[in-house]
Amino acid sequence: MDNSNVKHWDNDHFLHPWEGMATLGKNDRTFIEGASGIHVMNEKGERLIDGPGGMWCTQIGYGREEMAEAMAEQARNLAYFSPFNNSNSTTARFAREIAKRAPGDLNNVFFTTGGSTAVDTAIRFVHFRNNLLGRPEKKKIISRQKAYHGSTFLAASVSGKERDRHWLDKADDLAHFLPDVNPLYRAPGQSEESFLKEKVSDLENAIVALGPENVAAFIAEPVLASGGVIVPPKGYHESCLNICKKYDVLYISDEVVTAFGRLGHWFASETVFGIQPDIVTCAKGMTSGYAPMGAAIISDRLIADVAGKDATFSNGYTYSGHPVSAAAGLKSMEIIEREKLLEHVRRVTPIFQDQLQQLGQIDIVTDVRGMGLMGCVQCSVDGDPQSDLGCDYEIGSQIDIECQKRGLLVRPVINMCVLSPPLIISESEIEQMFDVLRKGLEATSTWLSGIRGQ
Known part of the structure; x- marks a missing residue:
């Protein structure tokens, strides 16, 4: 195949994520x-x-023939179904397998197109639940500096990487950011124990200052991935969860990166960090990159608060629960366990x-x-x-x-x-x-x- 022109086509027609305008049309990408x-x-x-x-x-890893075969077989049998009106056995099986491995009572899998839409879904569900519970003012989301939760509007609004927040509009009234949790930047001579207490106090102080009646959720990556693989001090997540429970603030664990094996477990929240979140978001390793997919996994307790209400959770995507992606996820999960x-x-x-x-x-x-x-x-x-x-x-x-x-x-x-x-x-x-x-x-x-x- 003659690829002599593809670099020109790339520069002329393919707008990449995080495209720098200063070098637009002049890149020499691999x-x-x-x-x-x-x-x-x-x-x-x-x-x-x-x-x-x-x-x-x-x-x-790449080049798995059985992954290609599983996806091809699903595409031959059924390439698409509308998740708004119908369902599919492959997607239903994948939801069940995820729920079996998710922590605690996180049994409700809302499929999305990736990590950003998973975070958007989680935030929209939190707001939806509070509206139905008669507390529409309880909407603030607390996040952290250096956190990255996605690039869709809500997900970007709760992302705290400063250099990503310069040029695009965000829902600034929605999010509140805690100071950097990276132990590298603790005060000279400060012990890690003292730093931990300070970081946990940051969360409690923010909830009190904003008013618990206004704070809906705290969203946190177990390890801040795109922010530079920042590992918070030991015990941080457990202590933060306790603060959230004290003030009736939900805990969203953003496991888009850490779930599906990155830390050696299906999910890291409970097994590695000892916490039982209210919602877990995931994507990335769900299909090992063979097809786009994400999910917001919601606890039974939260679902019970909205079940039976005369209301519709008007959130979803044309490709929610896409059967080819679900087939890829099931096969990837099978390979991870078999090997x-x-x-x-x-x-x-x-x-x-x-x-x-x-x-x-x-x-x-x-x-x-x-x-x-x-x-x-x-x-x-x-x-x-x-x-x-x-x-x-x-x-x-x-x-x-x-x-x-x-x-x-x-x-x-x-x-x-x-x-x-x-x-x-x-x-x-x-x-x-x-x-x-x-x-x-x-x-x-x-x-x-x-x-x-x-």
Whole structure:
């Protein structure tokens, strides 16, 4: 196939997510044209380890013939049904399998098109429930700085990544943001225990200041993924849940990234962090990236509050519960269980995290952090975590260039490299991935020294 024109077509016609207007129509993106296992192949035929796992989502790896067959069989039998008026056995089975694995009484699965629409659905249901309970003023959503919950209007409104909030309108009256929960930025000499108490107090103080009668929910990622793989201090989520219960505030656990095996369990909220949320949102690994899908999973207790009312939850999507996506989800779930991938993740996590920590010795690295098969390497020119934004972008871009030269695809998030490889990655492949990343970081450090010496 002649691909000589595709870069022009890409620049002329494909508006990408987070498209920078300054470079619009002038980008030289890597084209991913094939993949197998943990590797992707670019337009030059070069094989690269997929460090970010697509975008946190390729749990079982690429090129699974049985996934393609399951999706093709479903498409041949039934490619689509209207979820507004009908149902389908494949989708119903998938809902049941998710409910069986979700924590506590989270038995009600509302299928969406992805993570953003899952969060929108969760917020809309919270508002819907409060309207039916006769408390229409109870609508505020508390979130956190650095949190990312999506790019649809409501989801973006409760996302706290400052640099994403500059140019687009949001429902500013809806959201309230707590200060950064990253232990890296605690006060000099402050213990982690003291930092934990401070962060929990931030939540309680916000609820009291806003008025419990006005606060509907607290939304939190177990690990703040796109914000830089920020792991809150131990006990944070449990303490926050207790505060929410005290003031009748619902707890939405945004597991778009952490669910379906990223931390070695189907869901992380209960098993890893010891909390029973009122709503869990998920997407990403639901289908291992083979088809778009997300879900908001709602507790029986909340459903009981609205069941039997003369009202309609007027929320939904043409592709809610799409049967081909549901078939992909069922097959992915089957593969994860058959190949014991959750156990595998738990077994290789110490190797992954040890390799990650060793990168902290490199001079441009200011912090390394992670959990499960999630990691972040944060860099700066002068070893200052609060370095210049322009320099930060340059560092991230150069690390990407140096790693791709050596056979590793990374995801630069400004001055951070985030890692979330396919769950099937082996011990030797983990070591290979970090070896390439180390060389890429060292080469970037040398490049920076050359630039600064001129």
